[in-house]
Amino acid sequence: MQSLPPAGGGAPTPGPDPIPDRPVYSGRLGELYRLFLVNLLLTVVTLGIYRFWAKTRMRQYLWRHIAVRGESLEYTGTGKELFVGFLKAALILAPAFIVLAIIEVVLATTWPGLERAIETLRGLIILWLIYVGSFAAWRYRMSRTLWRGIRFRQEGSPWRYGTTGFRLLLLSILTLGLYSPFMNARLQSFATNNLSYGSARFTFGGHGRDLFKRFFVAWLLFIPTLGLSFFWYSAFKTTYYAAHTRLDGVSFAMPVTGGALFRLIVGNLLLIVISFGLLWPIALGRTIRFTCERLTIAGDLDFASVSQRPLDAKDREGLASFLDTEIGIG
């Protein structure tokens, strides 16, 4: 859900209109819907091959309709890049999984007791790859996001992110979830501190210990509130993340309440489930509007001192398009 491109700051530009301090989403549901249906149709008739181009067109539309301080974003990725990345990932992963499947069947027929162990092992490998893939996808998307002629850039190795995420997740499971605020803050810190807009770096100054108190209350209330306490915690976490993120002289705020987050997430879930996914564009529009209506950007960035950095050759989506479930944007 959190795949919105981050907003940058801006210097006041002379002109008659006051530049809003929030990102502005100007997409229209009708257009989004038509794009979604055409993409769906083409994806089905091409047996799924078109989905890379479908994703690209969807992202182009969304990025173009999000304006930050009066200038819209632009998605510069192509379907071909995604497709080639997918083929590379498939060439590496498919043989690995076929071998694993064969080992699984052979071992399971020889020692039936091992079945569970192998299933678990496969599940863990997939989980790890999902972490790796989602960061690789995010990294690619950032590198293809242009604002005012300058690219965003996410650094940091997806393998390292994935391995850290996976390790911390196991720790969270072992501690019955109590470690998870520390895990969340560490991953957020890794991602944000490696994110930059041109030569301007984002920084994240949050710590898991600040999240822990609220988390513990939500954790204790999880069963009595039938899980609703986690919306309250999740809203706090979102607000906390924004408040502790900076881009040079620019600061961010995102006041979110648990109730609003609950309405957004449960509403979206219902929309998607009752329509078997056909109302997905409505859910998408709601998510973007939710973010744009709450995120505020304060302070100025000296645009003349923000310079372009060369494109990193490692920015390929590969694994990501193979594993990313794409619940978020495009």
Add this chain to the structure above:
Amino acid sequence: MSAPRGVGRFFDGRTAAAMPADIHVEAEALVIASDYRAPPARWPLQSLRVTDRRPDGSAVLAAHGEEGRLVVDAALLAALAIPDESGRAGPRLSAAQLRRYALVAAALAAALALLWLGWPPLADRLALAVPASFAESLGGQVTESLVSGKRLCTQPAGTAALQRLTDRLAAQLTLPHPVRVQVVDDPLVNAFAAPGGYIVLFRGLIAGAGSPEEVAGVLAHELGHVAASHPLRLLMRYSGLSLAAMLIWGDLNMTTIASLLVTFSYSRGFENEADARAIEILQRAGIDSRGLSHFFARVDAGRIENALRYISTHPTSLDRRAAIEALVRPGAPALTPGEWTALRGICQNS
């Protein structure tokens, strides 16, 4: 006629600063002059494209290979007449590009057609090469996952009656593995065979049958599937296709393979072969084979409730029924009246 000329906002792709710029066309290039930047940027006219059109009529321009962006007003945009990237028409394809795409599409279609037509016979070959012990353990796993969560019917007298019938029928075949028949407590009318001689009957099938010969007919039909290795062949075909689908869709979930044995229906050819073998088995065992045709007639006439499941996994047709009618012969009863009563009560175990 005057060359297009105007002002705009220029992002030069080196810094994020917005620069007011004077724009004019000179020697087939857009010249973008700004106080902040010398010398002016020159973008060849043929390499220009529109990356965004805004509601107020202004637009964002880009040039091939440039990361800079130029915001121009509606008047200048109209004067420049640039092909639209963000508009409805999409990028225009040249004839050579079109030919290349058509070639790729044709190659892809040919590969899929080859896979579609060529895979089943190849999968059948592979299925025959699978050792019996492997098929048995595979079938055991598949059956276990399919009946998991359902109660097994094991009332002793009923189980004994079913075992005697199964043994009589299986004795007519030479199979590399024993035949294991299980009954699950499920009201659906269904029966299926898994690799390695595993057969599962649903309670609804026994309850819906009008005579022991009908149950014998269905059982012989499943044995026919077993004798011709249909479950293994189907599994092989499906595994290959799911592997291909996995590669196309990028889905790594392989746990669905087992459950597809129920949802994936046998082809007409498999059904006809299983019918023919069933009648042969019944007649060699001396059992009245008319039960098979009675059962299908009752299913088709809708006289058995919950029978949709059976039709979906074993599709029937008028041709198929006619073929059965022509072959069936009278014979001995499949079970004694006492055995039949016991079989119908097989799910009354505690």
